Amino acid sequence: MSEEVFKRRSENWFKAEGKHGYIYRERFRNMGFGSEVFSDKPVIGIATTWSELNPCNAHLDRVAEAVKRGVWEAGGFPLEFPTMSLGEPVMRPTTMLWRNLLAMETEELIRANPLDGVVLLAGCDKTPPGMLMGAASVDLPTLMITGGPMLNGRYKGETLGSGTAVWKYSEQIRAGKLSIEEFFAMESCSARSNGSCMTMGTASTMATMVEALGLTLSGASAIPAADSRKKQMAQLSGRRIVEMVKENLTIDKILTREAFENAIKVNAAVGGSSNFIIHLTAIAGRIGVDLKLDDFDDLGSKIPLLLNLMPSGKYLMEDYYYAGGLPVILHELRKELHENVITVTGKNHHENIAGHTACYDRDVIATYEEPLIAEAGCVVVKGNLALNGAVIKPSAASPALMRHTGRAVVFESIEDYHARIDDPALDIDETCVMVLKYVGPVGYPGMPEVGNMALPKKILAKGIKDMVRISDGRMSGTAYGTAVLHVSPESAIGGTLALVENGDMIELDVPQRKLHLQVTEAELERRRAAWTAPQPAASRGYVSLYIKHVEGSDKGADLDFLKGSSGSTVTRDSH
Numbered sequence: 001m002s003e004e005v006f007k008r009r010s011e012n013w014f015k016a017e018g019k020h021g022y023i024y025r026e027r028f029r030n031m032g033f034g035s036e037v038f039s040d041k042p043v044i045g046i047a048t049t050w051s052e053l054n055p056c057n058a059h060l061d062r063v064a065e066a067v068k069r070g071v072w073e074a075g076g077f078p079l080e081f082p083t084m085s086l087g088e089p090v091m092r093p094t095t096m097l098w099r100n101l102l103a104m105e106t107e108e109l110i111r112a113n114p115l116d117g118v119v120l121l122a123g124c125d126k127t128p129p130g131m132l133m134g135a136a137s138v139d140l141p142t143l144m145i146t147g148g149p150m151l152n153g154r155y156k157g158e159t160l161g162s163g164t165a166v167w168k169y170s171e172q173i174r175a176g177k178l179s180i181e182e183f184f185a186m187e188s189c190s191a192r193s194n195g196s197c198m199t200m201g202t203a204s205t206m207a208t209m210v211e212a213l214g215l216t217l218s219g220a221s222a223i224p225a226a227d228s229r230k231k232q233m234a235q236l237s238g239r240r241i242v243e244m245v246k247e248n249l250t251i252d253k254i255l256t257r258e259a260f261e262n263a264i265k266v267n268a269a270v271g272g273s274s275n276f277i278i279h280l281t282a283i284a285g286r287i288g289v290d291l292k293l294d295d296f297d298d299l300g301s302k303i304p305l306l307l308n309l310m311p312s313g314k315y316l317m318e319d320y321y322y323a324g325g326l327p328v329i330l331h332e333l334r335k336e337l338h339e340n341v342i343t344v345t346g347k348n349h350h351e352n353i354a355g356h357t358a359c360y361d362r363d364v365i366a367t368y369e370e371p372l373i374a375e376a377g378c379v380v381v382k383g384n385l386a387l388n389g390a391v392i393k394p395s396a397a398s399p400a401l402m403r404h405t406g407r408a409v410v411f412e413s414i415e416d417y418h419a420r421i422d423d424p425a426l427d428i429d430e431t432c433v434m435v436l437k438y439v440g441p442v443g444y445p446g447m448p449e450v451g452n453m454a455l456p457k458k459i460l461a462k463g464i465k466d467m468v469r470i471s472d473g474r475m476s477g478t479a480y481g482t483a484v485l486h487v488s489p490e491s492a493i494g495g496t497l498a499l500v501e502n503g504d505m506i507e508l509d510v511p512q513r514k515l516h517l518q519v520t521e522a523e524l525e526r527r528r529a530a531w532t533a534p535q536p537a538a539s540r541g542y543v544s545l546y547i548k549h550v551e552g553s554d555k556g557a558d559l560d561f562l563k564g565s566s567g568s569t570v571t572r573d574s575h
């Protein structure tokens with residue numbers, strides 16, 4: 001039966017006559033639904049990554065209930081369904097390995113079921129981009145609600161930022177400045193409510209990205225998970241998705257080239273995670289926007305830092321929300337942003353935030369004229385060590401290391417790093433450049449957050465807190481340090497990074513956008529001829545599929561056969 005017969009997609013299921021219609025409707029009646037839900041109500045799917053294996057998303061079942069209230073109020077028929085949940089704190093070897101699988105599952109579930117619009121419930125790092133990638137490939141009216149950050153952490157009068165505190169205080173333990181008992185005591189103090197990391201890590205970055213792209217209601221991204229206003233916003237979102245269906249406001253009308261450019265600039269202004277680059281690029285690939293790695297430098301690197309938030313500052317997401325949240329940032333950036341971009345409201349950002357632009361704490365949110373840092377966005381560096389590019393986050397790095405040449409100390413794997421990093425005999429000092437190989441999308445596989453390698457004990461003991469570190473992996477958005485990340489092409493596929501040897505001199509020049517291995521081309525060719533690719537990490541299952549089809553980090557690390565859209569049409573019945 002052709003979908004053109006009915007005005008709404010779901011009617012092809014629930015208004016079908018004969019055997020098919022009977023089958024589609026009958027089993028919904030065993031949940032207690034009467035005939036009225038099959039009449040003229042838009043069917044709204046509520047896709048959720050709720051799971052007790054994913055603590056950051058464990059409260060999304062309550063958020064879903066609030067969405068349902070809003071859908072019913074607006075005359076819709078809400079149906080909640082689970083998708084794969086990626087538990088950032090516990091999943092091995094890295095949740096990035098399964099972001100694309102979540103995207104694939106989300107896409108197929110939305111397309112295969114009688115849905116007119118969809119609300120995506122996600123939290124933490126990989127679930128928001130994974131769900132958006134899938135939804136973009138179907139192109140229905142789509143709205144996302146992110147789970148929100150935890151309340152501020154506190155320990156003995158000190159503010160603790162979840163994620164950032166781990167990096168900071170674990171190094172203090174290794175340096176002999178903090179006891180293990182104190183470290184354990186901090187755990188419950190830094191995670192004291194539902195929600196994700198309350199720093200501007202990747203979780204908060206993704207929430208900000210969603211709002212900047214226009215895919216959530218205005219002001220939603222910074223609301224703490226424990227705040228009752230999170231559920232209020234969810235209820236309003238349930239109402240709004242029904243209206244979006246009536247207006248046929250599909251996701252492709254929101255995710256324009258200009259929307260992506262706005263998101264890049266907003267990410268720079270809030271000191272967002274470097275992981276943002278990979279995820280936004282992957283989403284763009286699904287919707288057909290040609291987003292290049294250089295775009296992030298061209299559009300974002302000159303944008304000032306306006307948000308004084310860990311790891312680039314001192315405050316946390318709760319403080320940011322009380323100060324006014326993203327509407328204040330958008331107002332300060334108004335001269336930088338495209339105005340002709342609609343959001344899920346059907347209006348642009350400037351219309352959405354009208355009357356809500358007051359800042360209540362200028363120590364948390366600075367003005368555009370007097371920023372915290374004049375140029376704060378992620379920078380793309382290139383050279384013979386990164387022909388396709390690598391990224392660095394200057395706002396989380398040491399200014400003194402933005403121009404640095406040092407001797408390479410090479411770790412051939414993450415296991416090699418762990419085995420040798422604290423060996424007193426390791427030939428390393430603070431002027432050296434730490435190099436970690438084979439942690440890219442193919443090499444690990446999945447590109448883990450190990451790029452901010454902890455410094456050797458003997459370096460920490462000298463009071464040194466930072467060194468230049470280079471890898472084809474990622475780092476947590478909660479982390480800090482002078483880490484050159486996402487080196488592409490990656491070492492596992494024969495990128496120059498694979499050829500670096502101990503003692504090679506490496507030049508990093510961020511102002512000049514340069515990352516250069518001071519080795520002759522002739523010597524590199526000799527090394528390349530002698531190099532042997534590592535054995536794949538798997539020969540079957542999804543991991544094998546991933547290794548064979550994952551694209552480079554500079555392209556968003558999506559699977560090559562998932563780029564683009566297949567739309568929402570399903571032409572054949574199931575019985």
